Each structure stands twice: as structure tokens, then as C-alpha cells.
Amino acid sequence: MSTRSSTLTGRIMSAPSIIALFLWMIVPLGMTIYFSFLRYNLLSPGMEEWVGTLNYEFFLTDPAFFASLANTLLLVGSVLVITVVGGVLLGLMLDQPIFGRGILRLLVIAPFFIMPTVNALVWKNLLMHPVSGMFAWIANSLGFQSIDWFSEAPLTAIIIMVSWQWLPFAVLILLTALQSLDRDQKEAAQMDGAGPVSIFFYITLPHLSRAITVVVLIETIFLLTVFAEIFVTTGGGPGLATTNIAFLVYTQALLQYDVGGASAGGIVAVVLANIVAIFLIRLIGKNLDR
Amino acid sequence: MENKQTPLGHIGFSIFAWIVGLLIFFPIFWMVLTSFKTELEAVSMPPSFISFDWTLENYAEVQARSDYFRFAMNSVILSVGSTLVGLLFAVPCAWAMAFNPTKRTKDALLWMLSTKMMPPVGVLVPIYLVFRDWGLLDTRFGLIMVLFLMNLPIMVWMLYTYFKEIPSDILEAARMDGATLPKEIIFVLLPMAVPGIASTMLLNIILAWNEAFWTLNLTTADAAPLTAFIASYSSPEGLFWSKLSAASTLAVAPILIIGWFSQKQLVRGLTFGAVK
Amino acid sequence: MGAIRLEKVKKTFGTLDVIPGVDLDINDGEFVVFVGPSGCGKSTLLRLIAGLEDVTDGKILINGTDVANEAPAKRGLSMVFQSYALYPHMTVYNNIAFGLKMAGESKAVIDEKVQNAAKILNLTDYLERRPGALSGGQRQRVAIGRAIVRNPAAFLFDEPLSNLDAALRVNMRLEITGLHQELKTTMIYVTHDQVEAMTMADKIVVLQAGRVEQVGKPMDLYNNPANKFVAGFIGSPKMNFIGGDYAKKHDCHEIGIRPEHVAVSTESGDLPATVKIAEHLGAETYLHVNAEGFGPMTVRATGEVPLGEHDKIWLTPEQDRIHRFDANGIALGKL
Numbered sequence: 001m002s003t004r005s006s007t008l009t010g011r012i013m014s015a016p017s018i019i020a021l022f023l024w025m026i027v028p029l030g031m032t033i034y035f036s037f038l039r040y041n042l043l044s045p046g047m048e049e050w051v052g053t054l055n056y057e058f059f060l061t062d063p064a065f066f067a068s069l070a071n072t073l074l075l076v077g078s079v080l081v082i083t084v085v086g087g088v089l090l091g092l093m094l095d096q097p098i099f100g101r102g103i104l105r106l107l108v109i110a111p112f113f114i115m116p117t118v119n120a121l122v123w124k125n126l127l128m129h130p131v132s133g134m135f136a137w138i139a140n141s142l143g144f145q146s147i148d149w150f151s152e153a154p155l156t157a158i159i160i161m162v163s164w165q166w167l168p169f170a171v172l173i174l175l176t177a178l179q180s181l182d183r184d185q186k187e188a189a190q191m192d193g194a195g196p197v198s199i200f201f202y203i204t205l206p207h208l209s210r211a212i213t214v215v216v217l218i219e220t221i222f223l224l225t226v227f228a229e230i231f232v233t234t235g236g237g238p239g240l241a242t243t244n245i246a247f248l249v250y251t252q253a254l255l256q257y258d259v260g261g262a263s264a265g266g267i268v269a270v271v272l273a274n275i276v277a278i279f280l281i282r283l284i285g286k287n288l289d290r
Numbered sequence: 291m292e293n294k295q296t297p298l299g300h301i302g303f304s305i306f307a308w309i310v311g312l313l314i315f316f317p318i319f320w321m322v323l324t325s326f327k328t329e330l331e332a333v334s335m336p337p338s339f340i341s342f343d344w345t346l347e348n349y350a351e352v353q354a355r356s357d358y359f360r361f362a363m364n365s366v367i368l369s370v371g372s373t374l375v376g377l378l379f380a381v382p383c384a385w386a387m388a389f390n391p392t393k394r395t396k397d398a399l400l401w402m403l404s405t406k407m408m409p410p411v412g413v414l415v416p417i418y419l420v421f422r423d424w425g426l427l428d429t430r431f432g433l434i435m436v437l438f439l440m441n442l443p444i445m446v447w448m449l450y451t452y453f454k455e456i457p458s459d460i461l462e463a464a465r466m467d468g469a470t471l472p473k474e475i476i477f478v479l480l481p482m483a484v485p486g487i488a489s490t491m492l493l494n495i496i497l498a499w500n501e502a503f504w505t506l507n508l509t510t511a512d513a514a515p516l517t518a519f520i521a522s523y524s525s526p527e528g529l530f531w532s533k534l535s536a537a538s539t540l541a542v543a544p545i546l547i548i549g550w551f552s553q554k555q556l557v558r559g560l561t562f563g564a565v566k
Numbered sequence: 567m568g569a570i571r572l573e574k575v576k577k578t579f580g581t582l583d584v585i586p587g588v589d590l591d592i593n594d595g596e597f598v599v600f601v602g603p604s605g606c607g608k609s610t611l612l613r614l615i616a617g618l619e620d621v622t623d624g625k626i627l628i629n630g631t632d633v634a635n636e637a638p639a640k641r642g643l644s645m646v647f648q649s650y651a652l653y654p655h656m657t658v659y660n661n662i663a664f665g666l667k668m669a670g671e672s673k674a675v676i677d678e679k680v681q682n683a684a685k686i687l688n689l690t691d692y693l694e695r696r697p698g699a700l701s702g703g704q705r706q707r708v709a710i711g712r713a714i715v716r717n718p719a720a721f722l723f724d725e726p727l728s729n730l731d732a733a734l735r736v737n738m739r740l741e742i743t744g745l746h747q748e749l750k751t752t753m754i755y756v757t758h759d760q761v762e763a764m765t766m767a768d769k770i771v772v773l774q775a776g777r778v779e780q781v782g783k784p785m786d787l788y789n790n791p792a793n794k795f796v797a798g799f800i801g802s803p804k805m806n807f808i809g810g811d812y813a814k815k816h817d818c819h820e821i822g823i824r825p826e827h828v829a830v831s832t833e834s835g836d837l838p839a840t841v842k843i844a845e846h847l848g849a850e851t852y853l854h855v856n857a858e859g860f861g862p863m864t865v866r867a868t869g870e871v872p873l874g875e876h877d878k879i880w881l882t883p884e885q886d887r888i889h890r891f892d893a894n895g896i897a898l899g900k901l
Binding site: 007009010011012013014016017018020021024025027028029031032035090093094096097098099100104105106107108109110111112113114115116117118120121122123125126127131132134136137140141164167168169172173176214215218221224225227228231232233245246249250253254259262263265266267269270272273274276277280281284285 | 300301303304307308310311312314315317318320321324332333334335336337379380382383385386387389390391392396398400402403404405407408409410411412413414415416417418419420439442443446471496499500502503506507516517518520521523524531534535538541542545546548549550553554556557560561
Binding site: 457459460462463464465466467468469470473477478481482 | 616618637638639643644645647648649651652653654655664665668669712716
């Protein structure tokens with residue numbers, strides 16, 4: 001297939017992309033690492049000085065960091081659970097014959113295509129507003145007090161929004177995986193006397209395990225950096241209640257102008273993401289060999 | 291298992307499934323409905339579902355007062371622009387990796403993917419500073435570059451999987467038939483790859499249109515796309531729900547439609563081929 | 567003119583010597599078959615001749631000129647792929663015309679040549695169809711048409727019949743042989759099926775692990791195999807090999823005798839044996855027996871033979887059909 005001449009052509013053709021991505025990733029990352037060792041504030045430029053690991057110490061011992069770390073883990077964890085469980089259930093549901101299944105599928109998939117800012121504001125105002133929102137009306141009709149989501153349970157509100165947005169992603173992936181399950185396997189199991197529940201646990205779920213892993217890994221990568229929803233609804237508050245690591249870094253960089261500190265925080269975020277990325281890359285790499 | 295359902299069970303299950311589906315879709319439905327209400331109507335309790343005065347005034351206002359059109363144009367320019375630039379880089383790269391693989395190809399592909407997994411916040415600071423110092427802040431060019439780079443790995447990856455599905459012996463047959471490399475690509479490869487390229491373009495347009503980190507942080511007025519425009523409704527004055535709904539409906543409609551047509555491609559692109 | 571010569575052609579993939587070194591002469595107009603088990607390098611050799619792979623060392627001479635560094639298109643060869651490799655987005659007409667289009671021929675010339683090829687291959691009614699709408703046999707013909715139309719110095723076939731069902735395979739075998747008789751162009755044909763090799767070839771090249779085991783006319787290979795490998799590969803069912811005392815009687819390490827050269831008797835003979843499985847095909851009967859002291863053997867009898875499991879029989883190999891092999895598997899002459 002490859003003859004001498006085309007290997008060289010191949011290298012030339014892939015070079016621009018590789019170089020572009022290299023510059024995009026390595027150079028800024030390098031700068032971030034460099035900044036993280038400086039005391040650098042945008043309000044007093046030109047007065048940077050080397051402080052070694054001071055920024056990291058401040059960042060990692062800052063109670064704000066722990067709060068944001070907790071929020072991040074809570075946010076990511078909750079959304080994962082909701083979307084994976086919901087995704088499996090909805091996937092199973094959509095795998096059955098239903099009248100108008102095609103259209104139903106479109107309805108279920110839709111939330112994923114809504115831009116995050118719209119998502120956030122529609123939920124915050126039209127649905128969750130304690131006076132005129134939909135939820136308020138439902139609660140009042142049932143005789144309950146309406147919840148002021150963004151004062152009483154802000155993180156929960158964010159979790160609900162983000163889950164709603166990512167549920168279709170999980171459904172799509174898991175449904176695709178479900179539909180790739182050989183009918184033959186299920187039929188063989190039926191011949192062996194297995195009921196629907198056994199079939200689910202012994203055949204369906206193991207088959208889905210790979211897809212679930214992919215969903216978990218990919219969602220984690222993207223959920224670690226949830227930003228727009230927080231930016232547009234709570235601004236991280238009240239207090240630090242909805243600040244995750246991404247937002248914390250943002251506030252330090254562009255609101256407090258503390259470049260040094262923000263850089264250290266950014267590196268922490270990168271390290272966290274890398275841990276997950278390693279697993280995902282290995283999984284995909286194995287798939288490449290198939 | 292399908293054949294065990296009774297007709298009654300079928301209907302019952304369908305009803306159940308539709309209820310679930312409609313519940314999930316409800317926020318979108320409600321948003322669109324609200325866009326046709328007056329502001330007073332929008333905040334009134336109990337909320338009205340059908341019997342209210344339907345009006346188009348919000349849509350008119352959104353354009354007249356806040357120049358919605360400009361933001362929409364920016365969204366279009368940014369998504370289409372970054373997609374075209376991306377194709378320029380990604381098509382040759384994916385071609386090379388699919389048809390002239392070397393020992394390093396697999397590693398290069400995986401490395402490219404890993405750049406996508408880096409949290410943007412990790413490079414927010416240097417990118418912001420570089421943009422500021424080079425006058426790229428709030429420019430369409432700057433944003434196109436950023437969006438292009440963010441999605442390049444996915445584009446390369448998707449094109450790679452599509453190219454790999456083209457049987458190599460068809461390309462060899464073209465070679466035996468006397469086609470030089472450019473002719474081989476133009477007459478044989480590209481026509482066969484058109485569906486794959488189209489899917490990649492659609493996916494990229496969706497991702498770029500909805501991108502809400504860099505578009506929020508690197509733009510203010512000139513280059514701001516719809517994501518930023520909608521974000522400005524987060525601290526408004528007075529009643530704004532209907533206008534927000536109208537603006538949002540307009541903002542999401544195109545992508546919703548595109549997305550509905552490209553579900554399969556979405557799965558392939560966003561799972562990096564790990565799920566077929 | 568399609569004389570091809572390979573001189574010390576070598577191909578290495580990484581550290582693996584897939585083809586250690588091949589010398590071969592192919593005369594103009596010959597139908598040469600490369601045959602051998604999977605992985606023996608026959609397809610690789612074909613692709614080296616075609617120019618789809620580069621030789622690591624050696625010369626490939628087409629009509630006297632070394633083309634080892636030339637691109638495939640410049641070598642003046644045509645190839646028919648195992649999967650036909652038709653362009654799915656083009657009509658049959660355009661598929662066949664593509665090579666001529668690449669060569670810059672005028673529309674008139676292209677049309678004439680395509681119509682001509684279509685007539686030879688019975689494709690005239692299908693010219694406007696896409697490959698997706700054709701049957702396997704029709705696609706095969708389009709692939710051949712595409713190859714014919716460029717008037718090559720030689721045709722290269724890479725296991726073209728493997729994807730067809732058994733009945734179609736027999737038909738296409740005859741068609742390709744007929745084509746060769748008509749066009750008289752050199753044809754190099756790769757297959758793992760020794761039946762195709764025996765029926766179609768002027769000359770067979772038997773390959774194993776990248777090495778040429780033997781080159782010769784089909785009947786030469788059948789009657790005078792150079793070693794155990796060729797003896798066992800050519801001819802179906804496989805040749806029986808017997809060692810031990812019987813071989814010593816013939817002054818060698820092992821003898822080989824083809825199933826069709828063993829006489830079967832229920833009364834007397836050289837070797838006693840018991841039938842394990844009898845396959846009745848009507849025109850012939852294959853008896854898979856256990857020869858006492860020597861192990862399993864296969865014997866072929868003409869017509870219907872009323873023998874079955876557990877029957878005791880006697881086998882007598884035809885003396886002048888016995889092949890003798892030394893301890894290294896090399897053939898020794900007749901006694």
C-alpha cells in the first residue's frame with residue numbers, strides 16, 4: 001500500500017495539523033506553568049517575581065479550593081449517576097417498539113443541542129423561578145411551598161440543568177450500543193430459560209459496560225469544566241456554593257486579576273483532567289487496534 | 291423479546307414512553323411557547339398553555355432593540371469559519387493517517403485526542419493575555435482560530451474513521467488505472483468520502499455554535515456570538531422572559547434541526563469512534 | 567508484448583523477509599498461476615510486479631526494461647482485484663472508462679474501446695448501472711472489462727474467483743480461460759485453489775514462505791513433483807505419504823502415492839486396511855481408510871463402490887506411480 005513516495009507525502013500532509021495542535025497545547029500550557037511560579041497580578045504589571053511553589057501552596061490550602069473541589073466532585077458525580085442510570089433506562093425504553101419512535105427519539109435527544117447559556121437561563125427563569133416559574137406553580141398546586149432554587153439549593157439546580165443537557169448524550173450512546181447487541185444472544189438466553197431481568201443483568205449490561213465506560217470517561221472530561229451555566233446563573237454563588245474548579249480559576253484570573261494564582265489553579269485542573277484522560281486514551285487506543 | 295408484547299401492552303408502553311419523552315422535551319416546548327406570549331402573560335400565574343394572546347412582538351423586538359441579527363451572523367461566521375479552516379487542516383491529515391500509516395500514526399492520533407481533553411481553563415490565562423497583547427480580543431479571526439483548534443482533534447478523528455472505511459483496494463485500482471495522487475483524491479476518494487466529510491462538518495458546526503467558554507471570555511461586542519448574547523440576559527432590567535424565549539428559540543432552532551439529522555455522526559464523533 | 571522477468575526479487579517488511587529472493591521467467595502470452603497456501607507470498611509477489619509495493623531489492627523486467635522504480639500506471643499492467651474494487655459512485659461505463667480518462671484519451675476513442683470491451687464481456691446492457699446494482703459475476707466482468715480496455719502488456723489477477731459461489735466459479739474459470747485464448751495476452755493469476763491452477767495455467771509457480779518450490783507445466787508438477795510440499799499441494803485429494811518398512815522396500819525415507827493410483831480389492835493386495843469413512847459421489851468413491859501399521863490413507867475408486875465402515879480391504883499402489891522422497895522431503899528419481 002505505501003510506497004516510498006507516499007510516506008513522505010503523508011508526513012507533509014499531517015504536519016500542519018500536528019504542528020498547530022502542538023502550538024495550541026504546549027505553548028499556552030508552558031506559559032501557564034511558568035506563570036504559576038510567579039507572583040503576577042494584572043493590576044500591577046511589570047512587577048512579577050518568582051515565588052516558586054507559593055501559588056500552589058496558597059491555592060491548595062485556600063478553603064475556596066476545597067469548597068470548589070467538593071463542588072466539582074459533587075457536580076460531576078451526580079451528573080454521571082443521573083445520566084448513566086437515566087441513559088440506560090431511556091435507552092432500554094427506546095429500544096422497544098413504540099408508536100412514533102423516531103419522533104420520540106428526537107424529543108429525547110433535543111436537550112443536547114441547546115446551547116448552555118440558553119439551557120441555564122430557561123431553567124433559571126421559566127422553570128425554577130420561585131414565583132412565576134413552572135416548578136413553583138406545580139408545587140403550589142400540590143400544596144407545597146415553592147423552592148427558591150438558587151438560594152436554597154443552587155448546586156442542585158446546576159446539577160439538574162447539566163444532567164438534563166447531558167442525558168441525551170448518554171441515551172444516544174447507550175442506545176447505539178444496545179442496538180448493536182445481537183438478537184441471537186438474547187434468543188439463545190431465552191432458549192436457556194432466562195427471563196427479562198436475568199437477560200438484562202447477564203447479557204445486556206455486560207455488553208453495555210464498554211459503552212458505559214466511554215460515556216463516563218467522556219462526560220467526566222467535559223463536566224470537569226462546566227462553566228457557562230454557572231457564569232450565567234449564579235456567578236459561583238451564593239458565596240462559593242456553586243463554584244467549581246474551572247469557575248474558581250476564572251474568578252481568580254479575570255475578576256481578581258491574580259494571574260499567578262489562577263495559573264496554579266489551572267494546572268491543578270489540568271492534572272485532574274489528565275488522570276481521567278489517561279484511562280480514556282487507553283480505552284480508545286485498544287479500540288484502534290480492533 | 292419484542293415479540294412477546296401484547297397489543298395492549300404495546301399501547302400502554304407507548305403511552306408511558308411518550309409521557310417520559312414529552313417531560314424531557316418540556317423545557318424546550320415551554321421556552322418556545324413563552325416566546326409567543328406578552329411579557330406580562332409570561333410571568334403570570336397560573337401559567338397558560340394555549341389560551342392566551344399569541345403574539346410575535348417579541349421576535350420583532352429582539353431584532354430591533356438588540357440587533358439580534360448581528361449576533362446570529364457572528365455565530366454563523368464563527369461556526370462555519372472554524373469548520374472550513376478545520377477541514378483544510380483535517381482532511382489532508384486524516385488522509386495521511388488513514389492511507390499512509392506509519393508506526394507513529396496511532397500515537398499521533400491518540401495524542402491529538404488528548405489535547406481535546408485538556409480543560410480550557412488550564413490555558414485561559416495565557417490565551418487571554420496573548421489575545422490581549424496581539425489585539426485578538428473580540429475579533430472574529432481570533433475566535434475562529436480558537437474554535438478551530440479546539441475541534442481539530444475531533445475533525446481529524448472523525449475523518450480518519452470515515453476514510454478507513456473506504457476500501458484501500460479501490461484506491462489501488464485507481465492507481466493501476468493511471469491516476470496520479472491528486473487525481474486519485476479528486477476522482478475517487480473525495481466522492482466516496484463526501485458523506486463522511488459532510489457529517490464531520492455538521493458536527494463541527496454544532497460544537498462551534500454551542501461553545502460557551504471561549505466565546506464568553508474572549509468577546510465583548512464585535513465578535514460576540516449568540517452564546518454571549520443570551521448570556522447578557524442573565525442580568526437584565528424589567529420583564530424579559532418572553533424576549534429571552536424568543537431570542538433563545540431563534541438561537542437554538544438551526545442547531546436543533548441540524549442535530550436531529552446528524553445523530554449517528556454525533557455518536558461517532560463524540561466517542562472518538564469507541565462506540566459504533 | 568508481455569514478457570516479464572523477475573531477478574532476485576526480494577521483499578522485506580520490517581525485519582521479516584517475506585520474499586527472500588525470487589527468480590522467474592514469464593513468456594509473452596503465457597498464463598502463469600502463482601499458487602500456494604495462505605501467507606506464502608503469492609499476492610505480495612503479484613503486487614510487487616504491479617507496483618503497488620516497492621521491492622526491497624532485485625529487478626522486475628517488463629519486455630527488457632527494469633520497472634522496479636516505476637509507478638504502477640507506468641508499467642502498462644492491469645489488475646483485477648479479489649474484491650473487484652469497482653468505483654461505487656461511477657456507472658459501469660465510467661468504471662471501465664476511468665483508466666482511459668486518466669490516460670487523456672479523447673471521448674470518441676474512449677467510447678469505442680468501452681463499447682468493445684462491453685461486447686466481449688456481455689456488459690452492454692449494464693453500462694448505465696452502478697456497481698451496487700450488479701450481481702457478483704457481473705461485477706467481476708466489469709473489473710475484467712476495466713482491465714482489458716487499457717490494452718495492457720499483462721493482466722494480473724488477484725484471487726478473482728474467491729468471492730463467488732461454487733457454481734459461478736466454474737463458469738468464470740471457463741470465461742477467463744476463453745478470454746486468454748482470444749486475447750493471447752500474458753496473464754498472471756494468483757490463487758490458493760490448486761484446481762484453478764491445474765485447469766487454467768500454462769505454467770504453475772508453487773510458492774511456500776516466499777520461496778519458489780517448483781515451476782512447471784501442470785502435468786509436470788502432477789507427475790514429477792520436486793518435493794513433498796509440491797506433491798502434497800497439487801492434486802486433490804492429497805497424496806498419501808507412507809514411511810516405515812514399505813518405504814524402505816523402495817529404498818527411501820517416505821513414498822508418496824496419489825489416491826487415484828491405488829487399486830482397491832476385497833481379496834488381496836500389498837497393504838491391508840479397514841474402511842473408516844466412505845464418501846459416495848456417484849462418479850467416484852473416496853475411501854478414508856486405516857492402513858494397518860501405516861495410519862490413515864485416502865483412496866479413490868471410480869464409480870459406485872459398495873464399501874462402508876469396518877469393511878476390510880486390500881490396497882495395491884501402482885508401482886510406476888510411486889514417488890520416492892528422502893528425509894528432507896526432496897524427490898528422488900524412480901527406481
